[in-house]
Amino acid sequence: xxxxxxxxxxxxxxxxxxxxxxxxxxxxxxxxxxxxxxxxxxxxxxxxxxxxxxxxxxxxxxxxxxxxxxxxxxxxxxxxxxxxxxxxxxxxxxxxxxxxxxxxxxxxxxxxxxxxxxxxxxxxxxxxxxxxxxxxxxxxxxxxxxxxxxxxxxxxxxxxxxxxxxxxxxxxxxxxxxxxxxxxxxxxxxxxxxxxxxxxxxxxxxxxxxxxxxxxxxxxxxxxxxxxxxxxxxxxxxxxxxxxxxxxx
Amino acid sequence: xxxxxxxxxxxxxxxxxxxxxxxxxxxxxxxxxxxxxxxxxxxxxxxxxxxxxxxxxxxxxxxxxxxxxxxxxxxxxxxxxxxxxxxxxxxxxxxxxxxxxxxxxxxxxxxxxxxxxxxxxxxxxxxxxxxxxxxxxxxxxxxxxxxxxxxxxxxxxxxxxxxxxxxxxxxxxxxxxxxxxxxxxxxxxxxxxxxxxxxxxxxxxxxxxxxxxxxxxxxxxxxxxxxxxxxxxxxxxxxxxxxxxxxxxxxxxxxxxxxxxxxxxxxxxxxxxxxxxxxxxxxxxxxxxxxxxxxxxxxxxxxxxxxxxxxxxxxxx
Ligand SMILES: Cc1cc2nc3c(=O)[nH]c(=O)nc-3n(C[C@H](O)[C@H](O)[C@H](O)COP(=O)(O)OP(=O)(O)OC[C@H]3O[C@@H](n4cnc5c(N)ncnc54)[C@H](O)[C@@H]3O)c2cc1C
Numbered sequence: 001x002x003x004x005x006x007x008x009x010x011x012x013x014x015x016x017x018x019x020x021x022x023x024x025x026x027x028x029x030x031x032x033x034x035x036x037x038x039x040x041x042x043x044x045x046x047x048x049x050x051x052x053x054x055x056x057x058x059x060x061x062x063x064x065x066x067x068x069x070x071x072x073x074x075x076x077x078x079x080x081x082x083x084x085x086x087x088x089x090x091x092x093x094x095x096x097x098x099x100x101x102x103x104x105x106x107x108x109x110x111x112x113x114x115x116x117x118x119x120x121x122x123x124x125x126x127x128x129x130x131x132x133x134x135x136x137x138x139x140x141x142x143x144x145x146x147x148x149x150x151x152x153x154x155x156x157x158x159x160x161x162x163x164x165x166x167x168x169x170x171x172x173x174x175x176x177x178x179x180x181x182x183x184x185x186x187x188x189x190x191x192x193x194x195x196x197x198x199x200x201x202x203x204x205x206x207x208x209x210x211x212x213x214x215x216x217x218x219x220x221x222x223x224x225x226x227x228x229x230x231x232x233x234x235x236x237x238x239x240x241x242x243x244x245x246x247x248x249x
Numbered sequence: 250x251x252x253x254x255x256x257x258x259x260x261x262x263x264x265x266x267x268x269x270x271x272x273x274x275x276x277x278x279x280x281x282x283x284x285x286x287x288x289x290x291x292x293x294x295x296x297x298x299x300x301x302x303x304x305x306x307x308x309x310x311x312x313x314x315x316x317x318x319x320x321x322x323x324x325x326x327x328x329x330x331x332x333x334x335x336x337x338x339x340x341x342x343x344x345x346x347x348x349x350x351x352x353x354x355x356x357x358x359x360x361x362x363x364x365x366x367x368x369x370x371x372x373x374x375x376x377x378x379x380x381x382x383x384x385x386x387x388x389x390x391x392x393x394x395x396x397x398x399x400x401x402x403x404x405x406x407x408x409x410x411x412x413x414x415x416x417x418x419x420x421x422x423x424x425x426x427x428x429x430x431x432x433x434x435x436x437x438x439x440x441x442x443x444x445x446x447x448x449x450x451x452x453x454x455x456x457x458x459x460x461x462x463x464x465x466x467x468x469x470x471x472x473x474x475x476x477x478x479x480x481x482x483x484x485x486x487x488x489x490x491x492x493x494x495x496x497x498x499x500x501x502x503x504x505x506x507x508x509x510x511x512x513x514x515x516x517x518x519x520x521x522x523x524x525x526x527x528x529x530x531x532x533x534x535x536x537x538x539x540x541x542x543x544x545x546x547x548x549x550x551x552x553x554x555x556x557x558x559x560x561x562x563x564x565x566x
Contacts (some may be wrong), residue, residue, distance in 0.1 A: 130353035169424035229540035
């Protein structure tokens with residue numbers, strides 16, 4: 001069995017982002033970039049399945065600038081076998097990403113595609129669902145438990161009311177929640193080894209994917225800042241303030 | 250043209266997220282239709298028929314779509330899409346599941362999690378966990394949209410009188426079998442729409458200690474929330490998580506107890522009207538956005554709060 005994992009390079013989750021003064025977007029120059037956090041869970045899950053013998057090959061794909069190779073290398077250092085970089089502009093939309101991934105799926109023929117459930121930058125939560133739609137494959141989204149048996153997977157997915165369990169025939173697309181597993185840290189020897197693993201580079205133009213945006217970002221602004229209030233001395237004062245000042249209880 | 254809103258429900262009752270979504274729809278166009286698909290869902294249609302602003306309800310009552318799996322709901326939407334300029338669903342795990350699927354099948358993009366409507370094709374949406382606000386314009390003929398429910402007031406549940414149209418479709422079988430749904434049963438208000446939310450973090454130390462929050466929640470008719478750390482540690486179920494990768498809440502009163510205030514947590518609650526933080530560390534970032542901060546050990550403060558509430562003559566609920 002073969003798994004394809006899609007990973008995105010985003011501004012590191014610890015960075016306090018800054019909006020560009022001309023409101024054209026968010027400052028990305030000289031900012032620490034990392035793998036989108038739930039994508040790490042997707043990589044980890046694929047490697048775990050490989051460790052357990054269920055999976056024979058784990059291929060990593062990322063779409064974006066040359067620098068996305070770093071993100072792919074991170075996944076290779078965790079234990080993935082090889083990478084594919086589809087070189088494209090910075091801000092291609094989830095639909096175009098899904099179409100690009102569809103191309104790669106048709107070429108690589110994996111039994112399952114794993115992705116993070118959402119990217120922490122554009123916050124769309126779309127790519128996995130869109131990919132499964134255009135492949136006409138079933139989807140398992142926001143997954144926090146995954147089991148494989150031959151031609152099907154059993155998943156537990158996090159929903160607002162609790163959990164939902166589904167059995168899904170392969171091939172399928174799965175999007176991962178942070179609770180699916182604990183991503184491993186790459187050891188130094190594995191980081192060295194990963195440098196020798198192959199990364200194939202494909203130009204997005206060669207795939208014939210339409211990347212013209214269908215959603216235009218007109219401007220990006222700072223949110224209104226919330227001002228801190230006061231410290232209260234004790235519980236009595238807190239309750240008095242909530243009752244007679246804020247009038248919320 | 251008209252706007253189609255996809256109702257969120259469990260075949261028995263309509264979820265309040267639907268009411269906020271209809272409000273968003275009403276800012277786009279006044280002709281609003283509501284899709285209720287499921288099985289044995291008459292009661293839901295009944296509840297929906299008086300909603301303010303809804304002109305027509307499309308009822309699909311078919312066993313095959315009982316569990317409203319994404320593969321099915323998206324098929325229904327695609328079948329109806331030619332009659333609508335906009336299709337909206339709440340940006341809950343329900344809406345997020347099928348809406349991108351429907352959009353992609355029709356080669357459309359989706360606009361996720363809108364927090365404002367500027368015009369029928371231009372919307373506001375938070376990005377980077379709410380640390381930036383984008384204004385976006387959709388160039389697609391049909392707009393597929395999910396709605397941040399906390400940004401729109403619910404419509405009234407009475408006052409409307411929608412016509413009801415029963416629809417039937419030949420839905421294709423799918424490669425997914427529904428096994429089970431584990432819903433946390435609670436007598437408390439829904440987290441997403443409660444007037445008061447009291448949330449616990451890693452400071453609570455274990456699941457048992459959440460009873461200290463429950464006691465106060467009972468008195469305030471509050472919903473219980475939690476930080477990701479508290480959920481990860483198994484103190485409480487994932488349905489309680491507030492934040493970037495959990496639920497968005499914007500109650501009148503949010504009380505954060507033993508929560509440090511990481512940006513990913515703030516992303517889910519900083520639109521609350523009044524924020525109270527209780528933390529023993531005066532440097533905790535949560536105090537930076539709290540209207541009222543109390544530096545205290547929660548194990549002392551919570552029982553005291555409970556007592557002080559008993560001393561009040563009346564409590565707004
Ligand atoms: C991609 C990503 C997504 C995330 N999504 C979310 C999300 O949706 N929601 C979320 O909450 N987090 C999320 N996180 C995690 C987030 O970064 C923080 O790790 C988490 O919010 C911390 O939870 P906490 O405040 O309960 O724990 P801690 O940060 O450990 O804070 C515990 C607090 O309790 C206080 N405390 C301890 N004992 C007491 C006591 N006896 N009395 C009073 N105070 C006490 C401490 O002073 C401390 O401030 C996400 C992280 C990532 C990377």
